[in-house]
Amino acid sequence: MSIDTLGETRLKILTAAESLFAEHGLNGVSLRQITAKAGVNLAAVNYHYYDKERLCQEMITHRIRVINTTRVGELSQAEARSAGTLVPLDEIIEIMARPLFLAGDNPTAYNNASRRLLGRVFTEPLPFTTEILTMELQPAMTRFGQAIRRHAPGLSPQDFIWRFSFVVGAMHHAMATLHDMKDRTNGVCSNDDPAGALRNFTTFAVRVFQR
Amino acid sequence: MSIDTLGETRLKILTAAESLFAEHGLNGVSLRQITAKAGVNLAAVNYHYYDKERLCQEMITHRIRVINTTRVGELSQAEARSAGTLVPLDEIIEIMARPLFLAGDNPTAYNNASRRLLGRVFTEPLPFTTEILTMELQPAMTRFGQAIRRHAPGLSPQDFIWRFSFVVGAMHHAMATLHDMKDRTNGVCSNDDPAGALRNFTTFAVRVFQR
DNA sequence: ACTTGCATTATACGTTTGTTTTATACATTT
DNA sequence: AAATGTATAAAACAAACGTATAATGCAAGT
Numbered sequence: 001m002s003i004d005t006l007g008e009t010r011l012k013i014l015t016a017a018e019s020l021f022a023e024h025g026l027n028g029v030s031l032r033q034i035t036a037k038a039g040v041n042l043a044a045v046n047y048h049y050y051d052k053e054r055l056c057q058e059m060i061t062h063r064i065r066v067i068n069t070t071r072v073g074e075l076s077q078a079e080a081r082s083a084g085t086l087v088p089l090d091e092i093i094e095i096m097a098r099p100l101f102l103a104g105d106n107p108t109a110y111n112n113a114s115r116r117l118l119g120r121v122f123t124e125p126l127p128f129t130t131e132i133l134t135m136e137l138q139p140a141m142t143r144f145g146q147a148i149r150r151h152a153p154g155l156s157p158q159d160f161i162w163r164f165s166f167v168v169g170a171m172h173h174a175m176a177t178l179h180d181m182k183d184r185t186n187g188v189c190s191n192d193d194p195a196g197a198l199r200n201f202t203t204f205a206v207r208v209f210q211r
Numbered sequence: 212m213s214i215d216t217l218g219e220t221r222l223k224i225l226t227a228a229e230s231l232f233a234e235h236g237l238n239g240v241s242l243r244q245i246t247a248k249a250g251v252n253l254a255a256v257n258y259h260y261y262d263k264e265r266l267c268q269e270m271i272t273h274r275i276r277v278i279n280t281t282r283v284g285e286l287s288q289a290e291a292r293s294a295g296t297l298v299p300l301d302e303i304i305e306i307m308a309r310p311l312f313l314a315g316d317n318p319t320a321y322n323n324a325s326r327r328l329l330g331r332v333f334t335e336p337l338p339f340t341t342e343i344l345t346m347e348l349q350p351a352m353t354r355f356g357q358a359i360r361r362h363a364p365g366l367s368p369q370d371f372i373w374r375f376s377f378v379v380g381a382m383h384h385a386m387a388t389l390h391d392m393k394d395r396t397n398g399v400c401s402n403d404d405p406a407g408a409l410r411n412f413t414t415f416a417v418r419v420f421q422r
Numbered sequence: 423a424c425t426t427g428c429a430t431t432a433t434a435c436g437t438t439t440g441t442t443t444t445a446t447a448c449a450t451t452t
Numbered sequence: 453a454a455a456t457g458t459a460t461a462a463a464a465c466a467a468a469c470g471t472a473t474a475a476t477g478c479a480a481g482t
Contacts, residue, residue: 009429025335027238030469041431046471048429123334123387124236138395161396162411166381169388173380176334184349185372200373208418220460242440252461257441259459 010048012038015107018059022116026056026126053128060121060132063114067099068140075147089151093205094198096144097171101178101198112179119176141168152209167205174201221259223249226318229270233327237267237337264339271332271343274325278310279351286358300362304416305409307355308382312389312409323390330387352379363420378416385412 016038020029031052035042049055074095078087103115121129122137145164152160178197181189190196227249231240242263246253260266285306289298314326332340333348356375363371389408392400401407 007429025236025238025337027236028337031471032469041429042470043432043472044430052470120335123384124331126236126239157399159411161399162408163415165388165392165396165400166385166412166415169384170377170381173334173384174377177376177380181376185376188368188372189376197373200370201377204374204377204419208415218459241438243438253440254442254462255460263440 007048009038009040009044011108012040013045013048013055014059017055018117019113021056021059022113022120025120025124026129056126057128057132060117060129061136063110063118064132064136066110067118068136070099071095072140072143075143079147086150087147089148089209090202090206092144092147092151093167094202097198097201097205100171100175101194101201103194115175116179119172119174119178122172123176148209152211154211163208167208170204171201218259220249220251220255222319223251224256224259224266225270228266229328230324232267232270233324233331236331236335237340267337268339268343271328271340272347274321274329275343275347277321278329279347281310282306283351283354286354290358297361298358300359300420301413301417303355303358303362304378305413308409308412308416311382311386312405312412314405326386327390330383330385330389333383334387359420363422365422374419378419381415382412 013034017029017034020033020037031045032042035044038044045052045055049058075087075092078091078095099110100115100118103110103112105111121133125133145161148164149160152163155163174197177184178194179191181197182191224245228240228245231244231248242256243253246255249255256263256266260269286298286303289302289306310321311326311329314321314323316322332344336344356372359375360371363374366374385408388395389405390402392408393402
């Protein structure tokens with residue numbers, strides 16, 4: 001069954017699961033908590049998703065896929081547009097980060113819980129999580145890595161990969177912690193300004209690579 | 212009981228717990244796995260640490276404290292040494308990052324498992340974990356933030372905090388993923404060269420703040 | 423009207439969890 | 453030598469877990 005032909009209960013489970021996983025981690029939530037929050041029967045998870053692991057897989061894979069098709073497509077368009085010349089560094093980085101940062105409050109679409117969930121998945125590898133990352137995330141990141149690489153041709157392969165890893169690490173870490181920005185900065189930075197966060201990340205990342 | 216007057220079993224538990232938590236996360240390990248790996252009786256955990264949560268607390272708090280006293284002390288020394296003038300930016304960053312990056316294989320001292328464990332704690336908040344972070348980690352990071360701030364006086368408070376958060380995020384993310392660098396970079400970067408990783412991180416972070 | 427098929431519910435099953443209890447070994451002290 | 457305090461060990465506990473089964477509701481198709 002496709003993800004956009006979701007039945008009522010199926011969607012309620014997914015939404016509840018995502019927000020709970022976002023807050024307590026993949027290993028910190030029981031099916032009873034999920035079904036209670038979703039207001040459905042316990043057995044509904046096994047009926048609709050076969051088991052807990054498959055629920056997690058579908059949830060994560062779907063979120064990553066939507067984000068990757070968006071940004072990889074945009075990168076391709078940008079490259080096609082500027083035929084011959086380089087796509088500007090800040091444009092590449094913004095395309096890479098935008099669909100991760102820009103989360104709203106719509107409970108079905110990509111939202112704050114989705115963002116935090118992904119932040120967790122990126123740093124909290126589980127047996128099946130690792131496989132998803134190499135299959136779904138790795139190719140897209142290599143794609144952006146190559147695009148950025150052209151702006152720093154003088155760097156050795158190692159030096160570039162280190163810098164790129166740190167930038168991606170900062171991005172992924174931000175996914176897991178943006179929700180808490182206000183508390184951690186004593187109110188200086190906002191939790192609810194993803195566009196501002198994205199703008200700051202872009203200037204941060206550009207500085208890492210520009211000569 | 213102090214942490215350096217550890218009995219045999221008490222130490223064996225701590226070592227086994229740290230490596231297991233590092234690999235599977237705080238919520239992904241049972242006391243039976245820990246005691247089995249440590250080769251001690253199940254009840255030994257409750258006897259020596261009261262309960263599972265206190266075991267985690269002691270483990271995490273101790274690691275953070277050692278690291279913080281080291282680097283905060285070194286920063287104070289550096290500041291005292293260069294009376295009047297600024298401590299060089301790269302020196303501040305290296306002092307901040309060194310005790311986190313430089314992990315060896317000594318099973319009792321700060322090692323690769325400790326580093327990965329801390330990386331998890333930094334991004335995987337549990338009820339008692341969050342408290343530890345604000346009590347133990349936050350003050351030290353504010354200290355380094357202020358030191359670095361003097362090298363970027365032109366930045367607005369917000370802009371600076373954003374950049375600093377991204378740098379710290381990259382550092383903490385690296386703690387959780389350094390062990391896997393070789394696989395994720397197709398062998399280009401090494402897992403077992405913490406000094407090299409630290410060097411690369413320093414140049415990365417310096418670029419973020421220098422004008 | 424009856425049947426078929428899918429969705430939902432209630433309930434039970436076998437494990438595994440953290441913790442507790444009881445018993446045993448072994449020093450040190452009196 | 454007896455007693456005491458401490459560490460380890462074996463076993464049992466209730467609770468929570470993921471999953472499986474059986475019963476119920478309910479609309480669509482015949």
